[in-house]
Amino acid sequence: MNLRLPDLAVGQRGRIVGFEPGQRDYRQRLLAMGLTPGTELVVSRLAPLGDPVEVRVRGTAVSLRKGEAAVLRVERLD
Numbered sequence: 001m002n003l004r005l006p007d008l009a010v011g012q013r014g015r016i017v018g019f020e021p022g023q024r025d026y027r028q029r030l031l032a033m034g035l036t037p038g039t040e041l042v043v044s045r046l047a048p049l050g051d052p053v054e055v056r057v058r059g060t061a062v063s064l065r066k067g068e069a070a071v072l073r074v075e076r077l078d
Contacts, residue, residue, distance in 0.1 A: 005064070005072040006053060008043045014074035015040050026071045034058050035072065 008014050016039045019027045034057060035041075044061060045054035051066040 002073045002075055005043075005055070005069040005074050006050065006066060008074065008076065010043050010046050013040060013042050013077040015077055016072055017075050018073045020071045020073065026068050030064075030068065030071065033062055034060075035062070040077065041074070 002017055003014070004020075005014070016035060016037050018037055019030070039057060041055045041057040043053060044056045047053070052063045053066065053069045054061055054063045056062075
């Protein structure tokens with residue numbers, strides 16, 4: 001089941017499966033940060049109002065704004 005990144009809770013793992021269509025600018029930025037399809041990540045922190053969200057990916061902490069995070073389509077890993 002494909003979800004958006006903000007749908008994952010703190011501590012949950014996911015794998016990037018793609019991007020929302022029509023979000024070319026953000027997609028290029030996310031790809032440059034190493035957030036490519038097939039990459040696993042863990043949601044490590046979430047601000048009180050949900051913005052930003054911090055994920056650990058490839059051994060690095062990356063903070064994303066809510067709008068940027070919503071571009072990522074992920075599958076939950078158990």
